[in-house]
Amino acid sequence: MAEVESISHSGMVAPDSRSVHDWYEDVMGGHWAETVSRNYEGTRGANAHSCGMIADYLFVTFPRERDMPGPQMLKGGEESYRHAWAVSRERFEESLKWLEEHGVEFEGPVNHPEHGPLGQSIYFRDPGGNFFEVCWRRDESREFNPVILASV
Amino acid sequence: MHLQDLPNASDDATFFGGHGSRPEDWGAHIPAERFSHLALGVTNLDRSEEWYRDVIGLDVVGRNLTAEPLPHSVLQMNTGQLMILVQGREIHIPGRSGVHHGFMLTPNQYRRAHDRLKELGYDIGDERQQYRAHGEYSIDIEDPDGHRYQLQTYGPEANLPMPGAGIVDCGTPDTYRVGDVRAFKDGNFFLVRHHEGFLALSRWCRHMNGTVIYQKAHWHFVCPFHDATYDRRGVDAPFMGNRAQGPLHLHPITFGPEGHIRVDTDTIIPRDGYDASQAAQPPAAELAAAR
Numbered sequence: 551m552a553e554v555e556s557i558s559h560s561g562m563v564a565p566d567s568r569s570v571h572d573w574y575e576d577v578m579g580g581h582w583a584e585t586v587s588r589n590y591e592g593t594r595g596a597n598a599h600s601c602g603m604i605a606d607y608l609f610v611t612f613p614r615e616r617d618m619p620g621p622q623m624l625k626g627g628e629e630s631y632r633h634a635w636a637v638s639r640e641r642f643e644e645s646l647k648w649l650e651e652h653g654v655e656f657e658g659p660v661n662h663p664e665h666g667p668l669g670q671s672i673y674f675r676d677p678g679g680n681f682f683e684v685c686w687r688r689d690e691s692r693e694f695n696p697v698i699l700a701s702v
Numbered sequence: 703m704h705l706q707d708l709p710n711a712s713d714d715a716t717f718f719g720g721h722g723s724r725p726e727d728w729g730a731h732i733p734a735e736r737f738s739h740l741a742l743g744v745t746n747l748d749r750s751e752e753w754y755r756d757v758i759g760l761d762v763v764g765r766n767l768t769a770e771p772l773p774h775s776v777l778q779m780n781t782g783q784l785m786i787l788v789q790g791r792e793i794h795i796p797g798r799s800g801v802h803h804g805f806m807l808t809p810n811q812y813r814r815a816h817d818r819l820k821e822l823g824y825d826i827g828d829e830r831q832q833y834r835a836h837g838e839y840s841i842d843i844e845d846p847d848g849h850r851y852q853l854q855t856y857g858p859e860a861n862l863p864m865p866g867a868g869i870v871d872c873g874t875p876d877t878y879r880v881g882d883v884r885a886f887k888d889g890n891f892f893l894v895r896h897h898e899g900f901l902a903l904s905r906w907c908r909h910m911n912g913t914v915i916y917q918k919a920h921w922h923f924v925c926p927f928h929d930a931t932y933d934r935r936g937v938d939a940p941f942m943g944n945r946a947q948g949p950l951h952l953h954p955i956t957f958g959p960e961g962h963i964r965v966d967t968d969t970i971i972p973r974d975g976y977d978a979s980q981a982a983q984p985p986a987a988e989l990a991a992a993r
Contacts, residue, residue: 551761551780552759552760552761552778552779552780553758553759553760553807553811553814553815554758554759554760554779554780554805554806554807554811554853555715555779555780555781555806555807555808555811556737556779556780556781556783556805556806557737557740557779557783557785557803557804557805557806558804558805558806558854559803559804560740560801560802560803560804561800561801561802561803562801563800563801577733578731578733578734579731579732579733579734580731580734604734604737605731605734605735605736605737606736606737607734607737610800612800612801630742630743630793631740631741631742631743631801631803631849632740632741632742633737633740634737634738634739634740634741635733635734635735635736635737635738636734636735636736636737636738637732637733637734637735638735641732641735644732645732645733646733648732648733649733660769661769662767662768662769663766663767663768663769665767666764666767666768666776667763667767667768667776667778667784668738668739668767668768668769671768671769681741683738683739683741684733684734685738685739687738687782689782
């Protein structure tokens with residue numbers, strides 16, 4: 551057993567604009583909490599920054615573009631960071647189609663080694679330039695410990 | 703606002719999963735059904751793998767298990783989420799821009815991490831401690847390349863009233879006029895004088911454990927975390943969207959032989975609403991003097 555349950559959130563750099571918010575909601579299926587998140591119940595304490603959720607992941611955005619990773623990082627990862635979400639294997643193709651329909655240019659699908667935890671991935675960027683990945687997990691049939699949600 | 707360095711012992715998974723997500727909000731969405739992994743650039747793979755294993759406590763799954771073209775290490779958390787450390791020639795650390803990542807721990811994992819980090823010589827701190835609610839804990843830490851992290855947990859005490867400060871002497875009744883609200887920070891309560899008598903209102907917000915403040919200009923109490931609002935009787939103000947979930951708790955009030963108001967902050971009186979019998983009347987002589 552690890553000594554950590556999950557990675558629950560990230561602070562990312564992204565313009566705090568309506569178009570970015572719309573992209574997270576319309577393309578990634580996320581939802582925006584509050585522009586100034588004093589009403590966001592996910593954090594018990596105060597948070598003065600813009601918060602959103604994509605699936606079970608919270609992200610806080612900071613609008614400072616000068617710290618954005620450089621354009622040479624097509625897939626990120628090797629020089630900075632990249633966030634990856636999973637869909638079930640059956641819905642992977644549907645997800646690619648969804649992204650294409652919403653004008654998202656992605657690289658892939660890339661096949662991962664058969665002895666690893668991932669199946670296939672695609673790579674793209676959000677409107678703020680953050681590196682995103684969508685994959686299906688080869689180990690998705692294993693029993694994941696659920697993140698227990700006290701609200702349900 | 704937490705009042706202790708460590709959470710109470712518990713192996714329970716974290717409150718709200720750490721971020722408040724609800725399945726109905728994200729259940730079947732494409733292209734993101736759940737978070738899978740974070741890929742991160744590091745300059746020395748051996749050093750970083752060791753750090754994430756020994757300092758943070760991730761399980762090492764193996765090397766070069768994905769399609770990443772550069773050497774990489776896959777590590778795992780208990781929910782099945784992964785971290786993929788990718789060896790890069792140089793990495794881009796976004797400085798003090800707010801970019802960071804948060805690991806969620808159980809209270810017991812947090813306690814062990816706290817001890818482990820102290821033993822390893824880390825200066826344990828939380829630069830946003832003043833914004834934390836009671837029962838919320840966080841440690842700031844940087845990996846060997848300068849990637850910033852929080853280790854977070856919510857202790858079981860997050861759902862319990864804050865500990866008291868024993869009996870607090872609030873002075874004599876004649877120093878309070880009807881309508882006065884006086885804050886006692888040590889005991890985390892407000893003493894309010896009404897026509898009917900005194901109320902000692904706990905500052906613990908009934909919504910999510912923030913500490914309410916008094917807004918004199920508006921004659922009400924408000925929680926700065928989520929705007930829950932209460933009137934001067936501590937009753938949740940009746941407007942749409944108020945997040946208060948029931949009135950503020952009371953502390954019992956007695957009057958000492960010298961006439962001083964004494965508030966027992968170790969005792970909580972829950973209530974569903976307000977009625978005049980909750981207000982403590984000072985002894986008749988003091989009452990007459992106050993008039």
